[in-house]
Amino acid sequence: MNIPLAAAGLHQPLPPSKTRLLPLVILLAACLLPMLLSEYALDLVVKIIIYAIFALSLELLVGTTGLISLGHAAFFGIAAYVTALLVPGSGPGAILLMLPAAMLGAGCYALFVGALSLRTQGVYFIMVTLAFAQMAFFIFHDTGIGGGSDGIYLSSRPAFSLAGIALVDLELPRHFFFFALGSLAAAYLLLAAIQRSRFGRALAGIRTNEQRMRAAGYRTYGYKLAAFVIAGMLAGLAGFLMAARTGVVNPELLSWHESGAVLLMIILGGLGSLRGAVLGAAAFILLKEFYSSEAIFAGFAQHWQLSLGLTMILFVAFLPHGLIGLSRQRIWNRKQSPAAQGGAHV
Amino acid sequence: MSDTNNQAHPLLRATGLTRRFGGLTAVDAVSIDLHVGQVHAVIGTNGAGKSTLINMLSGEIPPSGGSIAFEGVDISRWSQPRRARAGVGRSYQRTTIFHSFDVLENCRLAAQAAMQRPWAVWQAASACSGSLARARDAMEVAGLANTAHTLAGSLSHGQQRQLEIAMCLATGPRALLLDEPLAGMGAEESERMLRMLERLKHTHAVLLVEHDMDAVFRVADHITVMVNGQVIASAAPEAIRNNPDVQLAYLGEAPVS
Numbered sequence: 014m015n016i017p018l019a020a021a022g023l024h025q026p027l028p029p030s031k032t033r034l035l036p037l038v039i040l041l042a043a044c045l046l047p048m049l050l051s052e053y054a055l056d057l058v059v060k061i062i063i064y065a066i067f068a069l070s071l072e073l074l075v076g077t078t079g080l081i082s083l084g085h086a087a088f089f090g091i092a093a094y095v096t097a098l099l100v101p102g103s104g105p106g107a108i109l110l111m112l113p114a115a116m117l118g119a120g121c122y123a124l125f126v127g128a129l130s131l132r133t134q135g136v137y138f139i140m141v142t143l144a145f146a147q148m149a150f151f152i153f154h155d156t157g158i159g160g161g162s163d164g165i166y167l168s169s170r171p172a173f174s175l176a177g178i179a180l181v182d183l184e185l186p187r188h189f190f191f192f193a194l195g196s197l198a199a200a201y202l203l204l205a206a207i208q209r210s211r212f213g214r215a216l217a218g219i220r221t222n223e224q225r226m227r228a229a230g231y232r233t234y235g236y237k238l239a240a241f242v243i244a245g246m247l248a249g250l251a252g253f254l255m256a257a258r259t260g261v262v263n264p265e266l267l268s269w270h271e272s273g274a275v276l277l278m279i280i281l282g283g284l285g286s287l288r289g290a291v292l293g294a295a296a297f298i299l300l301k302e303f304y305s306s307e308a309i310f311a312g313f314a315q316h317w318q319l320s321l322g323l324t325m326i327l328f329v330a331f332l333p334h335g336l337i338g339l340s341r342q343r344i345w346n347r348k349q350s351p352a353a354q355g356g357a358h359v
Numbered sequence: 360m361s362d363t364n365n366q367a368h369p370l371l372r373a374t375g376l377t378r379r380f381g382g383l384t385a386v387d388a389v390s391i392d393l394h395v396g397q398v399h400a401v402i403g404t405n406g407a408g409k410s411t412l413i414n415m416l417s418g419e420i421p422p423s424g425g426s427i428a429f430e431g432v433d434i435s436r437w438s439q440p441r442r443a444r445a446g447v448g449r450s451y452q453r454t455t456i457f458h459s460f461d462v463l464e465n466c467r468l469a470a471q472a473a474m475q476r477p478w479a480v481w482q483a484a485s486a487c488s489g490s491l492a493r494a495r496d497a498m499e500v501a502g503l504a505n506t507a508h509t510l511a512g513s514l515s516h517g518q519q520r521q522l523e524i525a526m527c528l529a530t531g532p533r534a535l536l537l538d539e540p541l542a543g544m545g546a547e548e549s550e551r552m553l554r555m556l557e558r559l560k561h562t563h564a565v566l567l568v569e570h571d572m573d574a575v576f577r578v579a580d581h582i583t584v585m586v587n588g589q590v591i592a593s594a595a596p597e598a599i600r601n602n603p604d605v606q607l608a609y610l611g612e613a614p615v616s
Contacts, residue, residue, distance in 0.1 A: 203480070212477035214484040218457060218468050225455040228417065229530050230443035230472035239477065 036288065040198055047187045055186055056258075057302060062193040063254045065294040066200045068278040070247035072290040073204055075279060077213065078240045079220030083139045083272050084126070084146025088119035088245040090267030091149060092252030094158075095119075097165045097262040105172040108181060108192075112171070115253040116246045122149065123245020127238045146272055154264040164263025171257055183257045193254050197291075200247050204287055207243075216240055281328055283335025292336045300324055368431070369394050370564040371416065371447065371534045376425035378411050385411040387588040388425065393534055393564035398556060400567045400575045403585035409568045410452065412585070413536050416566070417449040418442040429534070444472065448532025450523045452539040452568075458512030462503055465511050465522055466494035470529040494529050500559070501525035502551060517548035524555070534564045541571050553578055576600070584608075 046058055067089055074080045092115035099111045130141040153159045170183035183189045207213040218226045219233050226233050256262050265271065274297065282293020304310065304324075305317035313320075332339055369392035378386040386408040393399050401409050414420045416427060418439035426435045434442055443449075457465050470493035471484065484490075498504050501521045506514065511522055524540060540556075541549050549571070556578050559565060569575050575582065576596050583593040584605050592602045599605055 206480050209483045209485070210477075210480040211471055211475060211482070211484045211487060211490075212480055214464075214468055214471065215475065215477065217460075221457045221459060222455050224419075225451075225457070225526070226468075226472075227439045228419075228443055228449055228451075228455075229469040229526065230440045231475065232438070232440045236477065 036201065040194070043194055044191075047190055052186055055190055057298070059186075059190055059193050059254075059258055061295045061298045062190075062197045063251050063258060064275070064278065064298055065291040066197050066254070067248055067251035067275050068282070068290040068294040069197075069200050069204055069287060070244045070251065071275050072279050072284075072287060073207070073216075073240055073244045073247070075276070076284040076286065076290070077204075077208060077220065078216045078237060080131075080237060080241070081139050081276075082142040082241075082244075083269065083276065084142035084144070085244070085248055085275055086267050086269070086271035087126070087146035087149040088123050088248035089252040089255065089271065089275075090153070090262070090264070091122050092116060092119040092249030093256035093262040093266050094153060094165075095249075096171070096253045096256040097167050098159065100167045100169060100171075102168075105169045105179075105182070105184070108171045108173040108183070112250070112253050115256075116249040119249025119252060120242050120246040123242045123248075124238070127241030127245070131234060131237050131241065143269060143272070146267060146269060150264055150267040150269075153267060159262065159264075162264055164261055164265075167256060167260045167262075170260065189258065193258075196250055196254060200250060201287060201291070203247075208287070212236070212239070277325060281325065281335060283332075283337030286335075286337045289335050289337035296336060370430060371566075372428045373412075373416060374426050374428070376412065376415055376427065377423045378408075378415055378420065379423045385588050386415065386422075389583075389585070389588075389590050390425075391566075391583060391590075391593075393566055395533070395562065395564045396560060397580040398560050398565040398567050398578050399581045399583065400569060400579035401583045401585060402569065402572070402575055406587075407585040408588040409585060410538060411588075413449060413538050413566070413568060417447060417536055440472075443530060443532070446531070446533035447536065448527040448530050448534065449536040450527045450538060450540060452542060454519045454523050456511045456519055456522050456526065459510070461508050461510050462498065462514070462522060462525075463491075463494055463507040466497050466503075466525050466529040467491055469526040470494045470497070470531070472530055490529075493531065497525045497529035500528055501555065517544050520544055520548070521552070524552070528559075532563065534566070535559065536566045538568050539570060540567070541569055541574055549574060 047055055050058065071082065071085045074082050074085070095115040095118035096111050099114055100106050126142065126145040130138055130145065133141050154162050159165055172179045172183060173181035181188050181192055183192060215226065215231055215236055218231070219236055223233050252266065255266065278293040278297045279290045280293070281296055282291065283289030300321055301317060304320040305314050307314040371393040373389065373391045376386055376389045377384065389408070389412060391399065391401070391412070401412065403409050411420070415422045418437060418441070422435065426433055428434065429442070429445060429447060434445065437445070457468065460468070467484070467487070467490045470490040471487060473493070474487065474489050476482070495504070498507065501524050503518065503521055503525055506518065511519065514522060520540060520542070524537070527535060540552055544552060553574055556565060556567070567575070567579065579596055581593070582596050582599040584591050584599060586608050591608055592599055592605050594602070
C-alpha cells in the first residue's frame with residue numbers, strides 16, 4: 014500500500030502499522046476494567062469515556078475541518094435534556110427511542126446553528142457559535158421547559174429490552190460501562206473512517222485552504238455544514254450518556270464553561286488527532302479529579318480551577334502538539350535511531 | 360492563425376464585464392474571448408484590473424455588470440465551484456497549495472472534486488483510483504512525476520508554482536485562467552513553464568496574466584492590454600507591439616527589437 018504518510022492529515026507523520034492496532038488493544042484492555050476497578054473508579058472511567066466522545070465530536074470540527082466552535086456544549090446539553098424529557102412516567106425508557114431522539118435533537122439544532130454560523134469566518138464564527146449556545150442555555154435556564162435553573166431528575170435510566178428481557182440496563186454500572194465503551198468505539202470508528210474517506214480529505218483540504226477547495230470545484234459550505242451536524246449529533250451521543258449517567262440534567266451542561274472545557278481537552282491532547290482527543294479528555298478529567306482531591310490538596314482542593322489552569326498553561330507552553338505529540342515524538346525518534354532497531358514499539 | 364469558425368465559437372466569452380468597488384471601477388466593460396488552441400495574455404500595470412478580471416471569470420467575485428458565457432451557456436450567476444466543475448480552472452498568483460500534504464495528495468484532492476461522493480465514508484480516499492489517475496496525469500504534464508511523495512511545503516518555489524498548475528490541471532479544466540504563473544521563477548523554471556503552456560494550449564483555452572513581457576510575447580497568440588480597468592488594445596502580439604497607445608500608456612517607450 015502506498016498511502017502517503019502525509020495523507021493521514023497529520024502535521025507530524027505517524028509511523029504506520031506499528032501503532033495502528035493500538036486503539037484496539039486499548040479497547041480490549043478497557044474491557045477488563047470492570048473486574049479491576051471499584052465502583053467509584055469505574056464511574057470515573059465512564060465519565061472519561063463520555064467526555065472522550067464529546068471531545069472526539071469537537072475534534073471533527075476543530076482538528077479536521079478547522080472550525081473553532083465555542084458553543085459545542087449546546088448540542089451536548091440539548092441531547093441530555095431530550096433524554097431527560099423522554100423518560101416515561103413509569104418504568105425505564107427505551108434506549109432505542111431515546112438515543113436516536115437525543116442525537117436527532119442535537120443534530121437539528123446543529124443544522125440550524127451551522128446553517129447560519131458557517132456564513133461567517135474566523136473569530137466571528139467563534140462568537141456566533143458561542144451566542145447560539147448561550148441562547149440555548151438561557152432557554153433552558155429561564156423557561157420552564159426543563160425545570161429552569163434546577164434542571165430535571167431522571168426517574169429511571171434508559172434500558173434496551175428484547176422480549177421482556179433487559180439486555181442493556183443502564184442502571185447497572187457494568188452495563189453502563191460497556192454501553193459507553195461501545196459508543197466510544199463506534200464514534201471513534203466512524204470518525205476514523207471519515208478521516209480517510211474522500212469526505213474527510215475534503216474537510217482537511219478546507220481546513221488548509223478553503224479558497225483552493227472552492228476553486229477546485231467543492232461546495233465547501235455543504236461540507237462544513239455536514240461536518241457541523243455530524244459533530245453535533247456525536248456530541249448528542251455524549252449528552253445522552255451524560256444524562257443517563259448522572260440521572261440529572263441542568264443548564265450547566267450547555268454552559269460556555271463546558272464548551273471551553275471540551276476545547277481545552279482536544280488542545281491538551283493534540284489537535285488533528287483522534288487519539289489526542291481521547292487522551293486529552295482522559296488527562297483533563299484525571300487532572301481535575303487530582304486537583305480537586307481534598308485527600309491530596311486539603312483546603313486548596315477547592316481552588317482546583319487555579320491549579321488546572323496553570324497546568325494547562327504549562328502543557329500548552331511545553332507541548333505545542335499536545336500529549337499525542339509527545340508519544341509520537343518518542344516513537345518516531347526510536348524508530349529513526351539505528352541503535353533502537355528491533356526495540357519494542359509501544 | 361485561428362480560423363473563423365473558431366473565432367465565432369469561443370470556449371469562454373466575457374461581454375462588457377464590469378466590477379465596481381464602491382466608487383472605484385476596477386474593471387470597466389471588458390470583453391474578452393478565449394479559444395481552445397490560443398494563449399490569450401492580459402497585460403497591464405499593477406491595479407489595471409487583471410486579477411479582478413480573473414476573479415470574475417472564475418466566479419470568486421460577482422460582476423457588477425456584463426455577462427460570461429462558457430461553451431455558449433451563460434454562467435454569470437454560477438458559483439465558483441460550479442464553474443470549476445464545468446471546466447473553468449484557475450491558478451493563483453499567490454501559491455495556494457496544501458503545504459502539509461504531499462504532492463500526489465494535493466493533486467488527488469483537486470481531482471477528487473470531479474468525483475466527490477462525500478457520503479461514501481466507508482471508502483478510503485487513497486483507494487479512489489479515478490482521482491489518483493487524474494492526479495498522476497496532471498503531475499506528469501506539470502513535470503512533477505518524481506515528487507509524488509514529497510511534502511508540498513518542502514518543494515522549491517518553482518516546483519510549488521508547477522504544483523499550483525498541476526492542481527488546476529487535475530480538475531480537468533478546458534479553460535485555464537493563470538494568474539502570473541511565472542512569478543518569482545528562475546530562468547530555467549520559466550522556460551519549462553512556457554514550454555508546458557505551449558503544449559497545453561493545444562487542448563485548452565488559456566488566459567494568461569503575466570508581468571514578464573518576454574514570456575508574454577513569446578507564448579501569446581492574442582494580447583489584451585488593460586489600463587485602469589479598461590481595455591486599450593486587444594490584438595495579435597505584433598500589432599500590440601506596434602500600437603502607439605500601448606507604447607505610450609503601458610510600455611512607456613518603444614520596445615527594442
